[in-house]
Amino acid sequence: MADATPPAGGAAAAPASAPAPEPKPKVPFSPILLKHINEPGSHTIAHYQARGGYETAKAHIGVTDPGALIKLVDESGLRGRGGAGFPTGKKWSFLAKGTGKPIYLAVNGDESEPGTFKDRYILEKDPHQLVEGVILTCFAIGSKHAFIYLRGEFILGFERLEAAVQEAKAKGFVGKQIFGKDLELTITVVRGAGAYICGEETGMLSSIEGGRGYPKIKPPFPAVSGLFKCPTIVNNVETISAVTHIVKNGAAWHKQWGTEKSPGFKIFCLSGAVKKPGVYEVPLGITMREMIDGYGGGMKDGKKLKAVIPGGLSAPVLTAEMVDKCTLDYESLASLGSMLGSGGITVLDESVDMISAIYNTMRFYHHESCGQCTPCREGTGWLEKVAHRFHHDEGHEGDVELLADIAKNMRGRTICVLADAAAMPMQSYLQHFKGDFLAKVKETPFVEKKRTYRDEISPTAKKLSATGAGPSAMDVGSAEKQ
Amino acid sequence: MSLSQNVPNAGAPAFGPAPVSGATPATRKKEFSPERMAKFHDYAEEYPNKRSALMMTLRLAEEEFGSVTDEGIEIVAELCNMPVAHVLGMVTFYTHYKRPFHGKHRFMVCATLMCALEGNTDAALDQIQAKLGIGPGEKTADGLFSCEKVECLADCDKPPVVQKDNEHFCSMRGAVLDKYIASLLNKEGKVESDYAGKPAVAMDTRVPTIPAHFNFTGESETGARKTENKDPYWQAGQGDLTTKVPAPLATPLTVPVADGVNGGRKPSSNGHKKGGH
Numbered sequence: 001m002a003d004a005t006p007p008a009g010g011a012a013a014a015p016a017s018a019p020a021p022e023p024k025p026k027v028p029f030s031p032i033l034l035k036h037i038n039e040p041g042s043h044t045i046a047h048y049q050a051r052g053g054y055e056t057a058k059a060h061i062g063v064t065d066p067g068a069l070i071k072l073v074d075e076s077g078l079r080g081r082g083g084a085g086f087p088t089g090k091k092w093s094f095l096a097k098g099t100g101k102p103i104y105l106a107v108n109g110d111e112s113e114p115g116t117f118k119d120r121y122i123l124e125k126d127p128h129q130l131v132e133g134v135i136l137t138c139f140a141i142g143s144k145h146a147f148i149y150l151r152g153e154f155i156l157g158f159e160r161l162e163a164a165v166q167e168a169k170a171k172g173f174v175g176k177q178i179f180g181k182d183l184e185l186t187i188t189v190v191r192g193a194g195a196y197i198c199g200e201e202t203g204m205l206s207s208i209e210g211g212r213g214y215p216k217i218k219p220p221f222p223a224v225s226g227l228f229k230c231p232t233i234v235n236n237v238e239t240i241s242a243v244t245h246i247v248k249n250g251a252a253w254h255k256q257w258g259t260e261k262s263p264g265f266k267i268f269c270l271s272g273a274v275k276k277p278g279v280y281e282v283p284l285g286i287t288m289r290e291m292i293d294g295y296g297g298g299m300k301d302g303k304k305l306k307a308v309i310p311g312g313l314s315a316p317v318l319t320a321e322m323v324d325k326c327t328l329d330y331e332s333l334a335s336l337g338s339m340l341g342s343g344g345i346t347v348l349d350e351s352v353d354m355i356s357a358i359y360n361t362m363r364f365y366h367h368e369s370c371g372q373c374t375p376c377r378e379g380t381g382w383l384e385k386v387a388h389r390f391h392h393d394e395g396h397e398g399d400v401e402l403l404a405d406i407a408k409n410m411r412g413r414t415i416c417v418l419a420d421a422a423a424m425p426m427q428s429y430l431q432h433f434k435g436d437f438l439a440k441v442k443e444t445p446f447v448e449k450k451r452t453y454r455d456e457i458s459p460t461a462k463k464l465s466a467t468g469a470g471p472s473a474m475d476v477g478s479a480e481k482q
Numbered sequence: 483m484s485l486s487q488n489v490p491n492a493g494a495p496a497f498g499p500a501p502v503s504g505a506t507p508a509t510r511k512k513e514f515s516p517e518r519m520a521k522f523h524d525y526a527e528e529y530p531n532k533r534s535a536l537m538m539t540l541r542l543a544e545e546e547f548g549s550v551t552d553e554g555i556e557i558v559a560e561l562c563n564m565p566v567a568h569v570l571g572m573v574t575f576y577t578h579y580k581r582p583f584h585g586k587h588r589f590m591v592c593a594t595l596m597c598a599l600e601g602n603t604d605a606a607l608d609q610i611q612a613k614l615g616i617g618p619g620e621k622t623a624d625g626l627f628s629c630e631k632v633e634c635l636a637d638c639d640k641p642p643v644v645q646k647d648n649e650h651f652c653s654m655r656g657a658v659l660d661k662y663i664a665s666l667l668n669k670e671g672k673v674e675s676d677y678a679g680k681p682a683v684a685m686d687t688r689v690p691t692i693p694a695h696f697n698f699t700g701e702s703e704t705g706a707r708k709t710e711n712k713d714p715y716w717q718a719g720q721g722d723l724t725t726k727v728p729a730p731l732a733t734p735l736t737v738p739v740a741d742g743v744n745g746g747r748k749p750s751s752n753g754h755k756k757g758g759h
């Protein structure tokens with residue numbers, strides 16, 4: 001499986017040849033979440049406890065004030081790693097209080113954003129840091145029941161996480177009377193079954209509730225009315241795993257890396273035309289060039305870089321010039337009109353046909369739209385169809401405008417942001433690679449043929465009329481196809 | 483109702499797929515094996531209500547029958563207190579549950595951009611086509627192997643990613659893939675020439691009809707079963723996830739048939755006669 005991955009490089013492995021001016025991290029960094037993934041047996045509780053695992057939970061559960069824990073996470077500046085980058089502490093503080101209903105934690109391990117494969121490593125190689133994070137988070141938000149939702153395709157991850165939960169249960173860290181305190185916690189691991197939309201937080205909740213993964217209208221936000229109509233916190237696997245380390249080491253420790261507004265470290269998933277694709281855990285705020293040329297070892301086969309998809313397939317594409325200006329933090333990418341998203345960086349080299357790339361992208365969204373909202377269900381389909389025309393060098397005149405118009409009208413009009421996630425890449429491709437589209441507009445413009453629907457009789461019909469049987473309505477219809 | 487016309491597996495149906503399980507009440511396996519039943523009870527205990535155990539219970543059905551069959555759907559519906567239609571709706575919404583129309587060995591090849599770059603997806607698909615004679619959406623005539631394109635499998639640094647049922651493979655092209663296919667063929671006692679170049683059949687993914695023998699007793703008008711439900715957040719009001727029952731219509735939709743008049747139709751009351759020819 002994932003065994004062949006090179007060890008995640010830290011700042012120590014920083015390249016000598018990064019061309020862009022390097023803003024040096026304040027403090028040297030070595031991987032934290034991925035530190036142990038290459039050690040044999042790293043997924044077992046024995047290994048985890050040997051390196052001080054569950055000590056943090058032991059020290060805090062039933063001892064510390066939950067409010068203080070929320071404050072700690074808030075102060076650390078941790079932002080959601082699932083895509084939106086919402087401050088985690090702030091999300092927790094929005095939780096509806098005093099409703100008398102149970103509070104749930106739902107951990108998002110759907111990882112369906114194409115180009116992202118970071119949670120896989122945590123789940124398969126080091127699941128106990130996630131379990132400890134869940135214990136700490138549940139204590140902080142006052143929840144007795146956590147769900148961890150994994151995509152159906154994570155088979156090894158599911159086995160290992162379930163085993164980890166059972167191991168923690170056997171040790172008395174999960175279950176009744178955890179850590180000998182009068183507290184209880186159930187952790188339920190749910191396996192999805194292959195639907196991108198179950199990564200959207202409310203879609204995931206619908207799926208856990210035992211239905212099709214239909215997203216729900218917000219507000220009410222899950223923090224007010226989520227799973228089973230109870231207050232629910234939804235966080236990504238990486239976010240919750242980071243909580244473990246932040247509670248252990250403190251907010252100031254977390255803030256020593258990263259930028260002012262994007263503190264801390266993050267796992268990036270590098271794929272595409274680089275020499276060394278893989279997962280790299282780095283402090284936020286390093287340059288995109290350092291990621292590609294340093295950690296990624298530069299472009300494969302000496303090809304030139306054409307474009308970069310910086311944050312999973314739904315992030316607007318960056319051109320080569322933008323890549324030079326880009327640093328890996330939420331603000332820099334937002335200022336370039338894109339987003340950090342889930343941290344899945346895909347590098348496209350000069351040989352990539354951007355039109356085929358956008359067609360593939362649109363096909364993905366059309367396939368994965370859940371179909372509840374018309375602008376999304378139809379819009380993704382239209383975008384795919386028109387992109388398909390370009391893909392076959394048969395673009396019509398005015399199709400570029402048509403694509404722009406469809407994309408514009410999909411945004412902000414739907415239940416969830418999948419429609420935006422499909423429209424954003426299309427808009428960015430149209431903006432930066434308009435020439436590629438125009439080059440594929442067919443030379444001879446499409447002209448609708450005049451059809452009378454009456455005088456064209458099929459050979460069968462002719463034969464029939466020769467025998468005196470006369471053409472039937474069906475034969476006239478089939479003349480169209482011949 | 484038309485349901486009663488769907489006699490399970492009474493020869494090939496003229497139109498529409500036959501109920502897949504084809505199990506009649508007499509032959510239907512009523513329950514999961516004891517250890518799967520125990521697993522289900524674990525779920526039912528852990529989840530706030532039985533409906534939410536559906537995702538995992540369907541996996542049990544998949545294990546029990548090798549794929550999510552009609553029979554499995556019925557059992558899951560019964561266990562989870564949900565209408566068969568709801569469970570069928572879930573099974574067709576999600577793409578990863580194995581269905582009876584898939585081959586015994588189900589190849590899933592990632593076709594999303596990261597894998598498709600540099601022709602990786604096509605390479606894997608071409609190899610499967612060459613060795614097993616099946617393209618995406620097809621299965622071998624004996625139903626042993628099937629192939630389909632799927633979306634991102636989250637291992638994008640090592641394309642192409644291929645899953646075969648519950649096995650996950652990275653960089654699955656060239657010699658690695660050939661060797662794996664050979665080992666599968668060997669396991670099945672087949673050789674390449676059994677499939678290569680032979681015609682394949684398309685997977686019939688149409689939704690089967692609900693078997694006629696399915697027992698609907700106990701379902702209310704909405705289809706939700708009336709049963710004890712211990713969960714307070716599930717009951718009406720707070721956690722009410724089922725739709726409301728529409729009020730019964732004042733006039734029934736079906737018009738009584740009068741013999742011999744207008745081919746079985748009554749003349750309309752306002753005297754206006756339609757379709758004189």
Ligand SMILES: Cc1cc2nc3c(=O)[nH]c(=O)nc-3n(C[C@H](O)[C@H](O)[C@H](O)COP(=O)(O)O)c2cc1C
Nearest residue numbers: 080081082083108110111112199200201235236239
């Ligand atoms: C279409 C769509 C797909 C998403 N897929 C994922 C996913 O696979 N994994 C994930 O963690 N978040 C995903 N998200 C983001 C979640 O909705 C949510 O913001 C996130 O899980 C919150 O966790 P965080 O605050 O820790 O980032 C997706 C969002 C959308 C709109």
Ligand code: SF4
Nearest residue numbers: 370372373376414416
């Ligand atoms: S935007 Fe698309 S995916 Fe999201 S709820 Fe609407 S139809 Fe479903």
